[in-house]
Amino acid sequence: MNEPGNFNQRVYHIVAAIPEGRVTTYGEVARLAGSPRAARQVGGVLRRLPEGSRLPWHRVVNRHGGISLQGEDFQRQRQALLSEGILFGPDSAIDLSRFGWKG
DNA sequence: ACCGTGACCCTCG
């Protein structure tokens, strides 16, 4: 079991399954992938997505419901989420109890 | 096979 590159594949699969208009966290993806302590790695996978990937990477946020990207990438993710009807609170964070995958 | 890296998260003061 657990062949090389499996983590990547699992992450792809899980992220691809996040419904439009919903978000989940790096930690949750890591848990679903079977490596609860590899939240950081999830970010690593998404960072190196092949250009032109159709994976909805923007639906993954940090545990506070905030965007972990910086500068231009921050704006791109924010825009993508807004265009799906996801709202940001006064603290610039998404209410996970409302827009989280499980809801 | 080792080593740096980091789109995170938990634990303590």
Next chain:
DNA sequence: ACGAGGGCCACGG
């Protein structure tokens, strides 16, 4: 309640 500090661990070079 909150911030700094450090552990974590799969990946690529």
